[in-house]
Amino acid sequence: MSDVTIKDIARMAGVSHTTVSRALNDSPLINPETKERIKSIAGSLNYTPNYNAKSLVLDRSYNLGLFFTTLHQGTSSGFLYAALRGVNEVIKDGYNLIVRGIDDYTSFHHVNRKSFDGIIVMSQSAADQPFIEYAAQRAIPLIVLNRQIEMDGVWNLVPDDQSGAYRMTEYLLQCGHRRIAIIEGKPGFKSSHARKEGYLDALRSAGIEPEDELCMRGEYDFESGYQAMVRILELKDRPSAVFCSSDDMALGAVKAAAERGVRVPDDISVAGFDDTLYSAFITPALTTVRRPIEEMSRAGAEKLVAFIEKKHVEDHKRMFRTELVIRDSVKPISEGD
Amino acid sequence: MSDVTIKDIARMAGVSHTTVSRALNDSPLINPETKERIKSIAGSLNYTPNYNAKSLVLDRSYNLGLFFTTLHQGTSSGFLYAALRGVNEVIKDGYNLIVRGIDDYTSFHHVNRKSFDGIIVMSQSAADQPFIEYAAQRAIPLIVLNRQIEMDGVWNLVPDDQSGAYRMTEYLLQCGHRRIAIIEGKPGFKSSHARKEGYLDALRSAGIEPEDELCMRGEYDFESGYQAMVRILELKDRPSAVFCSSDDMALGAVKAAAERGVRVPDDISVAGFDDTLYSAFITPALTTVRRPIEEMSRAGAEKLVAFIEKKHVEDHKRMFRTELVIRDSVKPISEGD
DNA sequence: TCATGTTGTGCACACGTTAACAATCATCAG
DNA sequence: CTGATGATTGTTAACGTGTGCACAACATGA
Numbered sequence: 086m087s088d089v090t091i092k093d094i095a096r097m098a099g100v101s102h103t104t105v106s107r108a109l110n111d112s113p114l115i116n117p118e119t120k121e122r123i124k125s126i127a128g129s130l131n132y133t134p135n136y137n138a139k140s141l142v143l144d145r146s147y148n149l150g151l152f153f154t155t156l157h158q159g160t161s162s163g164f165l166y167a168a169l170r171g172v173n174e175v176i177k178d179g180y181n182l183i184v185r186g187i188d189d190y191t192s193f194h195h196v197n198r199k200s201f202d203g204i205i206v207m208s209q210s211a212a213d214q215p216f217i218e219y220a221a222q223r224a225i226p227l228i229v230l231n232r233q234i235e236m237d238g239v240w241n242l243v244p245d246d247q248s249g250a251y252r253m254t255e256y257l258l259q260c261g262h263r264r265i266a267i268i269e270g271k272p273g274f275k276s277s278h279a280r281k282e283g284y285l286d287a288l289r290s291a292g293i294e295p296e297d298e299l300c301m302r303g304e305y306d307f308e309s310g311y312q313a314m315v316r317i318l319e320l321k322d323r324p325s326a327v328f329c330s331s332d333d334m335a336l337g338a339v340k341a342a343a344e345r346g347v348r349v350p351d352d353i354s355v356a357g358f359d360d361t362l363y364s365a366f367i368t369p370a371l372t373t374v375r376r377p378i379e380e381m382s383r384a385g386a387e388k389l390v391a392f393i394e395k396k397h398v399e400d401h402k403r404m405f406r407t408e409l410v411i412r413d414s415v416k417p418i419s420e421g422d
Numbered sequence: 423m424s425d426v427t428i429k430d431i432a433r434m435a436g437v438s439h440t441t442v443s444r445a446l447n448d449s450p451l452i453n454p455e456t457k458e459r460i461k462s463i464a465g466s467l468n469y470t471p472n473y474n475a476k477s478l479v480l481d482r483s484y485n486l487g488l489f490f491t492t493l494h495q496g497t498s499s500g501f502l503y504a505a506l507r508g509v510n511e512v513i514k515d516g517y518n519l520i521v522r523g524i525d526d527y528t529s530f531h532h533v534n535r536k537s538f539d540g541i542i543v544m545s546q547s548a549a550d551q552p553f554i555e556y557a558a559q560r561a562i563p564l565i566v567l568n569r570q571i572e573m574d575g576v577w578n579l580v581p582d583d584q585s586g587a588y589r590m591t592e593y594l595l596q597c598g599h600r601r602i603a604i605i606e607g608k609p610g611f612k613s614s615h616a617r618k619e620g621y622l623d624a625l626r627s628a629g630i631e632p633e634d635e636l637c638m639r640g641e642y643d644f645e646s647g648y649q650a651m652v653r654i655l656e657l658k659d660r661p662s663a664v665f666c667s668s669d670d671m672a673l674g675a676v677k678a679a680a681e682r683g684v685r686v687p688d689d690i691s692v693a694g695f696d697d698t699l700y701s702a703f704i705t706p707a708l709t710t711v712r713r714p715i716e717e718m719s720r721a722g723a724e725k726l727v728a729f730i731e732k733k734h735v736e737d738h739k740r741m742f743r744t745e746l747v748i749r750d751s752v753k754p755i756s757e758g759d
Numbered sequence: 760t761c762a763t764g765t766t767g768t769g770c771a772c773a774c775g776t777t778a779a780c781a782a783t784c785a786t787c788a789g
Numbered sequence: 790c791t792g793a794t795g796a797t798t799g800t801t802a803a804c805g806t807g808t809g810c811a812c813a814a815c816a817t818g819a
Contacts, residue, residue, distance in 0.1 A: 090805055101769050106807060116767060133534050137483065138805035140474035141774050148518065156510050162503030169502070169521065173493050178528055181485065181537075184506065184521045191515055197470050200518075427775055438799050443777060453797060475775035478804050 089130045097130075098123050109134070140199075148181050149389065150201045152216070154209040156186030164361070164378060168207045168230075171382025176390060187216045198225050203389045207382070208232035211274075226392050228385045231376065233275035241402050242385050244376035246276050246358075249407030250283025250328070253356050253374050256409060257326045258291050260417040262354060264324040266299040268313040268334050277305075280330045280358060299324055303334050310334025314341035325353060325418055332357035332364050332373055339369075339414070350416035360410050370412035377405045426467045434467075435460050446471070477536075485518050486726065487538045489553070491546040493523030501698075501715060505544045505567075508719025513727060524553045535562050540726045544719070545569035563729050565722045568713065570612040579722050579740050581713035583613050583695075586744030587620025587665070590693050590711050593746055594663045595628050597754040599691065601661040603636040605650040605671050614642075617667045617695060636661055640671050647671025651678035662690060662755055669694035669701050669710055676706075676751070687753035697747050707749035714742045 091109070095102040100119065108115045108123040109132075115123075140146050151172050153165065169184065176182055180202070187206075190196070196204075196219065203226040206217055213232070220227050221239055228240040257265050267284045270277030281300070288295050298320065301313035310329055314337065317327060329335035335357030339349050349355050349369055357364060357373035364371040384403070428446070432439040437456065445452045445460040446469075452460075477483050488509050490502065506521065513519055517539070524543075527533070533541075533556065540563040543554055550569070557564050558576055565577040594602050604621045607614030618637070625632050635657065638650035647666055651674065654664060666672035672694030676686050686692050686706055694701060694710035701708040721740070 092805080102805090103769060103807080104767085106805095107768090110807085114767065119767080133531055133536075135478070135536050135805050136532075137474050137477035137536060138774090139807080141472070141478055141776090141805080142807050144774080146474065157507055162499040165503055165506070166499030170494055173521075173523065173526060178532060181518075181520045181532075182522060183518045184510075185519060186510065189510060194470055195473075195515060195518075199470075199472050199474060429775080439775090440777080440800080441798060443775095444798090447777085451797070456797080472775050475804090476777080478775080478806090479777050481804080 089132050090135070091132075094123060094126050094130065094132060097126050144199070146200050146202050147179060148183055148201050149176060149386075150183045150185065150196075150204040152204060152206045152213075153184075153186050154207070154213050155188045157188075164207075164209075167378035168382045171379040172205060172386040175383050175386035180390070187213055190216075193219045196220060196225070197223050201225055202393050203227070205230060205382070205385050205389060207378075208234070226389060228389050230381050230385050231378070233279075239401075240385070240388060242381045242388075243276075243402075243404060244381065244407050245404040246279035246407065247283040247286075249358065249374040249376075249409075250280040250330075251287045252283075252407075252409050253358070253372075254284045254287035254328060255291075256372075256411070257328065257354065257356060257415065258287065258293075260326075260354070260415060262324075262326040262418060263293065264296075264299065264322065264326075266301060266317050266324040266327045268301045268303040268310055268317075268327060268329045268338065270303055270330040270334075271305045272302065274305075277330060284328055303330060305331045305333060307333045307337040310337030311341045312337075314338035315345075318342065318345055318347060323353070326356065326415065327353065328356045328358075330358050332359045332361045332371060335364075335371055335373070335414070350414050354415040354418075356415050364410075364412070369414045372412045372415040373410050375408045375410045377407065381405050426469050427472070428469075431460060431463050431467065431469060434463050481536070483537050483539050484516060485520055485538050486513060486723075487520045487522065487533075487541040489541060489543045489550075490521075490523050491544070491550050492525045494525075501544075501546075504715035505719045508716040509542060509723040512720050512723040517727070524550055527553075530556045533557060533562070534560050538562055539730050540564070542567060542719070542722050542726060544715075545571070563726060565726050567718050567722050568715070577722070577725060577738050579718045579725075579742065580613075581718070581744050582741040583616035583744065584620040584623075586695065586711040586713075586746075587617040587667075588624045589620075589744075589746050590665060590695070590709075591621045591624035592628075593709075593748070594665065594691065594693060594752065595624065595630075597663075597691070597752060599661075599663040599755060600630065601633075601636065601659065601663075603638060603654050603661040603664045605638045605640040605647055605654075605664060605666045605675065607640055607642045607667040607671075609639065611642075614667060621665055640667060642668045642670060644670045644674040647674030648678045649674075651675035652682075655679065655682055655684060660690070663693070663752065664690065665693045665695075667695050669696045669698045669708060672701075672708055672710070672751070687751050691752040691755075693752050701747075702749065706751045709749045709752040710747050712745045712747045714744065718742050 091102045091105040095105045098105065104115060104119065105123050108120040109127060136147055173182060193216065204220050206213060206229045208229050208231050217229060221236060230242050233243045234241050254265065267281060269281050285295050301316060303309040303313050310333060317324065327338055329338055335355050338355050342349050342353060347353055357371045360373045360375035364373050428442040429439045432442045435442065441452065441456065442460055445457040446464060473484055510519060530553065541557050543550060543566045545566050545568055554566060558573060565579065567579050570580045571578050591602065604618060606618050622632050638653060640646040640650050647670060654661065664675055666675055672692050675692050679686050679690060684690055694708045697710045697712035701710050
């Protein structure tokens with residue numbers, strides 16, 4: 086059936102396979118009439134090039150990789166969907182999109198330049214670092230989304246955590262909160278720093294001097310959020326709102342409060358960050374900050390394809406605007422409270 | 423960097439490249455000592471085979487395709503996620519999983535046996551038919567999930583609609599409903615028939631003779647559900663519950679009821695089928711039947727890989743158990759009502 | 760007339776791998 | 790000692806495509 090090759094076409098057209106190859110690739114060397122004739126024969130034979138052979142000689146795979154930190158533990162379906170949609174919208178017919186969880190690989194043996202024209206890593210954790218370095222070292226065009234990273238030659242598109250945190254804090258202030266605690270992210274992480282800076286900026290803009298007492302260490306995970314909230318609730322002068330640097334920690338915070346008979350949001354407001362899927366389902370539904378996953382993915386894929394196809398690409402870093410998602414876990418406080 | 427080939431290894435080991443190829447592929451022809459020596463050289467050089475070259479000569483692509491009806495209009499993220507997880511769990515390191523929406527293709531040019539060792543179609547609509555036929559005609563190992571299909575040489579794994587409908591009806595009966603209407607699916611569709619049969623069986627098992635008056639035609643879509651519900655509400659002896667053969671129709675039915683001041687579930691109970699994503703979010707949250715997407719995907723991928731690797735595979739059709747999802751749109755009725 | 764393009768085409772090889780067949784060598788039966 | 794057998798390894802071609810170079814035909818300009 087589909088086993089017709091350029092040699093078959095060559096025989097029919099009475100030319101060499103070289104001419105056929107050139108004609109089908111629109112080489113300017115070929116006589117326009119010959120070219121048309123060859124193309125019409127190819128069309129009528131329903132010719133499809135053998136991409137494996139092309140790949141071999143052209144040193145291109147026509148494969149793009151979209152890698153997630155994990156596909157089976159923790160990645161939310163909404164996150165996956167948004168990323169896949171974003172990338173898929175952009176890539177042309179000529180590419181295959183290969184989707185995989187990094188933790189599915191027992192070795193990175195199959196990850197090399199011959200197999201991937203380019204790779205998009207939707208990074209959710211520092212556990213991806215070895216993979217990213219491996220790919221970078223193999224000189225595969227690489228773009229890392231979502232998680233901030235410092236590597237030369239690797240593009241990096243991340244959500245603007247700082248302004249997200251700024252606007253969330255601003256929102257809490259608008260709701261009348263004056264004493265607002267923060268539970269910080271993992272120490273040393275860029276995102277932790279950015280989110281805290283946004284928080285601090287917003288407070289200062291409102292003329293409120295941040296208090297060290299209200300800044301709690303966290304690790305981005307459920308447990309650390311729980312622990313931090315316990316400490317917050319023990320403060321003599323308890324804050325009326327807590328900004329958590331991740332939804333996971335917010336979940337822990339809500340649990341700690343509930344266990345101590347402190348109601349969210351009636352007694353204390355809790356805000357998160359990330360808008361993970363469950364955020365909408367828990368009680369109370371979490372007020373949080375959404376990261377623009379689909380937009381980032383689209384931009385990342387565009388950039389990657391443009392680079393592969395040799396168009397020049399300039400800037401290596403970019404921030405994407407985050408968005409406030411207002412649900413039920415933050416409550417305005419009336420003046421008299 | 424990674425450009426070491428078997429010829430390089432051959433030179434270092436003082437053998438021919440053929441010997442290297444055989445050694446690395448564990449051919450029994452090679453002296454065990456030589457084999458070990460070659461393997462260790464390959465390891466130390468960090469050798470990775472060029473899969474494009476392998477593909478060319480072995481006529482295998484190492485690619486599996488996972489195709490959805492669409493990725494950007496209607497496919498729910500949960501559905502996508504479940505399917506992807508199921509397939510991904512099964513496929514080995516040696517395969518690439520290519521994910522795509524069928525409606526993303528402007529032509530099926532890139533779909534051929536040289537580019538795909540096998541294809542899994544997660545079919546949500548009859549619109550996939552041309553794609554499925556195209557792939558089948560190209561002799562690509564093919565498995566169609568979720569939608570029943572009648573084609574030789576094409577595996578087909580579908581949810582057990584009949585028993586799902588049976589158990590839903592049974593549940594309605596347990597809730598005290600005696601007069602239960604059904605809105606049927608598209609005439610001529612296997613699934614419509616199966617769902618109706620399940621409904622009829624359950625009624626008869628409970629000693630209730632089905633009434634023609636309570637069987638309404640539908641088309642699986644919102645509008646037909648609306649129309650059918652209108653007719654149901656006009657019946658002199660109105661049923662206390664309506665089993666809709668799809669969530670879309672259930673949605674239409676709820677709307678028709680609401681517009682006429684009939685409350686769901688207080689005045690009438692409504693059940694759906696499919697567990698589409700929105701089913702949980704609408705008011706009232708829909709009691710429905712979930713299809714075992716992840717399980718089906720896993721089984722499908724296993725079957726496909728087994729076939730590609732020449733192990734014999736027997737049965738070509740299989741049903742998967744569906745699951746009742748109880749939410750708020752069905753209410754038990756007390757004896758006195 | 761002859762040197763010098765210009766235009767279109769083919770030859771031969773390359774890409775990295777596998778595999779049919781040939782070759783070598785040791786071993787063994789007679 | 791000799792031919793046969795079996796175990797290893799090498800030679801060579803093949804998979805389908807793209808490309809550097811040579812070449813033919815034909816036009817151009819002096």
